[in-house]
Amino acid sequence: MSTLSVRQVRRRFLVLHGLRWLPTGLMVPVMILLMQERGLSLSQIGLVSVAQGLVVLALELPTGGFADALGRRPVLVVAWIVNLASLLLFSVADSFALFFVVWALQGVFRALDSGPLESWYVDATLAADPDAKYEAGLGYAGTVIGVAIGAGALIGGGLVALGPIGPVSALTVPVLVAVALQAVALVALLLLLSEVRPARGRGALRTSVVEAPRMVGQAVGLLRRSRVLLALVAVELFWGFGMVTFESLLPIRLSEVVGGAERAASLLGPASSAAWLAQAAGAALTPLLLRRLGAAPSAALMRVLQGVTVVGMGLFAGPVGVLVAYLACYTVHGASNPLHMGLLHRQVDGPYRTSVISLNSMMGQPGFAIGAVGLTALAEAVSVTAAMLVGAVVLALAAPLYLPAWRADRRAAVAPDGPAAATSEPTVAEPAGPTGAALPTGPEAGRPTEAAQPTGPAG
Numbered sequence: 001m002s003t004l005s006v007r008q009v010r011r012r013f014l015v016l017h018g019l020r021w022l023p024t025g026l027m028v029p030v031m032i033l034l035m036q037e038r039g040l041s042l043s044q045i046g047l048v049s050v051a052q053g054l055v056v057l058a059l060e061l062p063t064g065g066f067a068d069a070l071g072r073r074p075v076l077v078v079a080w081i082v083n084l085a086s087l088l089l090f091s092v093a094d095s096f097a098l099f100f101v102v103w104a105l106q107g108v109f110r111a112l113d114s115g116p117l118e119s120w121y122v123d124a125t126l127a128a129d130p131d132a133k134y135e136a137g138l139g140y141a142g143t144v145i146g147v148a149i150g151a152g153a154l155i156g157g158g159l160v161a162l163g164p165i166g167p168v169s170a171l172t173v174p175v176l177v178a179v180a181l182q183a184v185a186l187v188a189l190l191l192l193l194s195e196v197r198p199a200r201g202r203g204a205l206r207t208s209v210v211e212a213p214r215m216v217g218q219a220v221g222l223l224r225r226s227r228v229l230l231a232l233v234a235v236e237l238f239w240g241f242g243m244v245t246f247e248s249l250l251p252i253r254l255s256e257v258v259g260g261a262e263r264a265a266s267l268l269g270p271a272s273s274a275a276w277l278a279q280a281a282g283a284a285l286t287p288l289l290l291r292r293l294g295a296a297p298s299a300a301l302m303r304v305l306q307g308v309t310v311v312g313m314g315l316f317a318g319p320v321g322v323l324v325a326y327l328a329c330y331t332v333h334g335a336s337n338p339l340h341m342g343l344l345h346r347q348v349d350g351p352y353r354t355s356v357i358s359l360n361s362m363m364g365q366p367g368f369a370i371g372a373v374g375l376t377a378l379a380e381a382v383s384v385t386a387a388m389l390v391g392a393v394v395l396a397l398a399a400p401l402y403l404p405a406w407r408a409d410r411r412a413a414v415a416p417d418g419p420a421a422a423t424s425e426p427t428v429a430e431p432a433g434p435t436g437a438a439l440p441t442g443p444e445a446g447r448p449t450e451a452a453q454p455t456g457p458a459g
Contacts, residue, residue: 025152046376053369055107146280157269240367242395282334307396314388
């Protein structure tokens with residue numbers, strides 16, 4: 001890791017980021033509709049997706065601490081192997097039980113995958129140049145995510161439009177292509193991601209198992225001591241709930257207005273491609289929002305605007321209106337993720353970075369699980385529109401949780417210690433790290449997030 005330049009680290013990070021999200025794009029148009037095609041009701045789809053949330057909730061923190069202690073590369077390798085296995089099973093699953101296993105494997109994958117790649121990038125960049133600014137690379141990653149998922153969705157929708165291939169249904173073909181792309185991504189990970197860890201062999205594994213709980217404990221200690229960090233992590237609870245609207249309910253809503261699942265899937269391919277390109281454009285707006293409004297006010301505004309776009313998806317009567325609102329939702333989505341994660345990322349330094357990201361991701365899982373069960377049940381009992389309106393309100397309710405970060409930034413801006421003080425949150429009493437040094441907190445900056453992304457297979 002230390003032999004790479006800042007530019008080389010960034011290039012490898014972006015390549016791996018793109019390969020990680022390309023299979024997700026292929027799954028976007030077909031994930032929910034394929035489960036329906038194979039006999040699951042909306043309520044059953046909501047229930048099987050809960051498996052992912054429960055597994056992530058159980059494993060998020062331990063795996064984050066394990067990645068910090070053992071190393072990011074081995075944890076990512078295992079994560080991407082698990083994702084490959086879940087996609088293979090998804091391609092043949094035809095019952096509630098098998099889909100439940102698929103989503104449980106996705107929970108394992110997401111718990112392992114949440115944070116290590118971004119943590120590796122930040123730490124590798126600082127190792128190459130302690131004064132390097134890594135925010136630009138993290139912002140570029142948001143654009144890469146949008147392009148990768150957009151391209152995958154376009155390919156997936158095109159494959160569906162071509163129709164079945166022999167005994168393979170049209171909705172299954174993109175899943176098989178996603179399996180192949182995930183295998184390619186795994187090979188690239190083994191070739192491109194290198195890191196230097198102080199321990200090796202069995203001793204490294206034993207040490208990591210012992211160190212992981214302490215890493216988790218230190219990261220949790222940050223929540224007790226920083227109101228800013230606690231509020232930021234709490235945002236994910238609301239966001240996870242609201243995410244069900246544009247990830248799980250949108251395909252159903254579109255199939256209502258166009259009159260069929262396969263037609264909806266063929267439209268969702270290009271629409272999802274355009275949406276993720278819109279997400280990339282939204283991420284590119286982050287520097288402008290930071291200059292004009294600041295991180296916390298911009299992040300709060302984006303949560304409210306995202307709720308408004310979901311209202312549009314639920315109320316517009318025709319496919320054009322629904323899809324325009326969908327594109328707007330992902331534009332806001334692209335801008336809000338770097339803002340939120342930027343506020344979070346600098347609250348902790350290197351050794352605990354993945355654990356803190358895992359804390360943030362973990363909070364989204366119970367929110368998504370509650371939303372998946374509650375909103376799909378409401379959609380089935382009342383209407384998809386009603387469920388989307390409830391989710392929109394919950395998304396907007398997260399906005400006030402950015403107030404502590406905004407207040408801390410204003411206090412720092414008028415502090416008498418000069419420019420450095422104007423970019424830092426007031427120091428809080430943090431737990432000591434392994435060497436006894438206090439864990440630093442710091443300023444807001446924009447970055448994309450692993451946690452705030454699609455949660456289904458490959459996501």
